[in-house]
């Protein structure tokens with residue numbers, strides 16, 4: 001029997017525009033949210049996901065047919081798509097929600113992604129979804145897993161290394177687990193979520209930024225996809241972590257011991 | 271009888287004029303002096319290797335040796351006063367007793383100015399580290415001299431202000447040290463020099479008197495502006511204990527790009543074009559030659575550009591913008607980049623744009639890490655010079671060729687001759703990386719480099735100062751009349767020559 005013709009790999013990378021990790025978060029006075037009028041950038045784990053997709057193409061050359069990036073978010077999320085395109089993705093999809101709309105939750109996002117994947121079927125389908133293990137704004141860390149469940153696909157979470165064998169339609173993924181590393185073999189189609197050590201994302205080069213301006217971005221609304229992004233949770237209260245109390249300097253060992261006693265720290269009896 | 275006139279007739283054609291090095295007659299710190307210091311300072315503010323309770327030598331090492339580990343003092347005692355009054359009491363005592371003093375900040379100076387020449391007493395300002403006041407309407411900050419630059423930056427951030435000075439040593443250097451060296455750094459292009467931003471100083475003079483000029487006035491034309499004398503005098507006229515400085519509103523948006531250039535000749539046309547298009551939002555324009563870029567990457571300073579981007583690049587330029595409106599700035603920057611990339615005869619090969627604050631920091635880390643990378647590579651001879659912009663590369667190349675002709679460009683002698691610097695300010699950092707500091711290499715470099723600079727009417731020290739390293743070379747940038755008046759001023763403030771002896775003046 002002749003082996004079936006090699007299917008080429010189509011990769012989808014969901015990306016999210018989040019408050020940049022370097023920004024000092026300020027809680028709004030009403031304690032329902034945070035000040036969003038600050039610098040945003042691509043969720044760092046998503047940046048790693050885009051980088052990994054581009055590196056897969058660099059390794060597998062023509063075996064990677066397409067890298068699509070998708071974002072579900074307000075108009076400004078288009079910037080995030082452009083960044084991903086400048087890093088080397090081919091095309092973007094923007095599921096636009098109004099600026100004032102509440103942030104969608106993992107289930108809603110995963111359903112939107114499922115709808116996107118269904119739409120892509122006629123264009124060759126999606127074989128591999130690479131996405132961040134969590135977004136640094138809500139820290140939910142669920143979207144990848146929910147998506148794999150909804151699709152009934154394999155999943156490999158917290159990846160620190162990905163090796164894809166396109167001909168065999170499988171991937172070997174090294175996962176960061178508590179005790180060390182775990183290597184798993186998965187059948188495609190597959191959802192992989194990225195961990196920090198997977199790679200270090202590149203800078204966007206000027207020629208690629210120029211090229212990215214000409215790459216297509218398809219605009220959709222949640223209703224185009226037949227999904228409802230209304231949150232199911234209500235945020236009751238957002239508070240800042242307790243302020244760290246600064247240390248103090250002591251002049252002598254005696255003073256140190258006195259201070260420790262004051263603080264209720266007593267020596268362990270031998 | 272001795273004929274005076276016959277003496278004066280001997281020819282005086284000793285050119286170039288060399289100034290005999292005059293180190294004043296000074297006393298060492300004794301146990302008797304320590305008795306006095308113990309009366310005014312707590313035990314934790316005194317580190318000494320003198321009896322009766324000597325600390326180990328190792329505790330004095332960080333104070334006796336400079337950042338490059340090139341200059342080594344033999345001080346027995348470090349004092350860390352906490353108040354201006356304590357500084358004043360110590361200085362008065364030393365003046366009466368003719369004990370030499372070295373004022374020390376973060377000890378990051380690069381010309382050996384912050385460590386003793388012999389066994390002078392070290393006064394460290396490290397314990398004077400409080401912000402005295404900040405006015406968030408005017409942006410005027412008044413702080414103790416020992417405040418670390420980074421901590422002042424952090425202090426200002428929540429008020430939406432930035433310090434008008436930034437440099438690679440910010441985690442250790444102190445504002446008093448910055449003022450005393452008139453540090454230039456990475457923001458000079460935007461905010462000007464400390465001669466403009468420092469509004470007032472509090473200084474303990476060599477006789478212990480406190481000169482209080484800690485005003486917070488932007489305009490004050492009432493006679494001689496004495497504080498200017500202390501800015502850049504490297505601790506030779508007094509000890510700065512407090513600084514009043516005008517800080518700037520924090521830019522609401524910053525961006526940076528690293529551009530790769532095929533040849534050095536393109537740097538100046540590029541600078542002109544960048545200035546023209548970015549105008550008020552341009553905040554830095556830094557030149558990095560290929561060799562030193564490679565050293566930075568080798569020693570892990572910042573994330574490297576990809577091979578595609580560095581191929582065929584002879585040098586790099588880091589451009590930063592800071593402005594009030596992100597969209598406006600990005601639009602300006604984008605149209606600049608577009609015009610650069612699409613020009614018929616492009617000035618740049620390519621470049622990268624930071625797309626996140628992490629990448630922004632990473633690109634700066636390459637530039638700020640150059641000093642450190644060079645030190646990790648070997649023993650650096652650092653010449654921080656001002657020369658006309660178009661001569662930057664020439665100076666580096668001529669120096670390398672000179673060393674080659676002396677047979678010193680080889681293993682065991684000089685490994686690299688590299689250049690980088692603040693193009694915007696006409697300031698080149700010429701660095702010669704050797705395997706060891708040797709008289710042979712030094713003799714090949716000096717006065718060669720100084721003469722080269724003098725030929726271009728440049729300055730032998732654009733930023734780092736004179737310290738001990740360049741006293742003998744001062745005359746290449748200052749004429750005899752100037753040096754004479756500098757000496758008179760020193761004599762006036764410090765007749766006993768106790769404050770930072772052996773520094774600056776030949």
Ligand SMILES: Cc1cc2nc3c(=O)[nH]c(=O)nc-3n(C[C@H](O)[C@H](O)[C@H](O)COP(=O)(O)OP(=O)(O)OC[C@H]3O[C@@H](n4cnc5c(N)ncnc54)[C@H](O)[C@@H]3O)c2cc1C
Pocket residue numbers: 337372373374375376377378379380382383384395415436437438439442443444445446447448449450451452453454455456504505506508509510511641642733734737770773
């Ligand atoms: C990695 C690195 C990067 C650097 N980058 C730059 C740069 O971009 N631009 C630039 O201009 N310089 C640069 N420098 C050198 C610069 O001179 C110092 O970093 C800084 O300004 C010195 O501050 P400091 O507190 O460490 O002073 P020190 O090194 O402790 O002292 C420097 C001089 O000032 C005197 N002094 C210190 N404190 C006082 C005081 N309170 N009163 C009176 N005198 C005092 C000392 O006696 C000495 O002569 C760099 C140095 C390093 C190590």
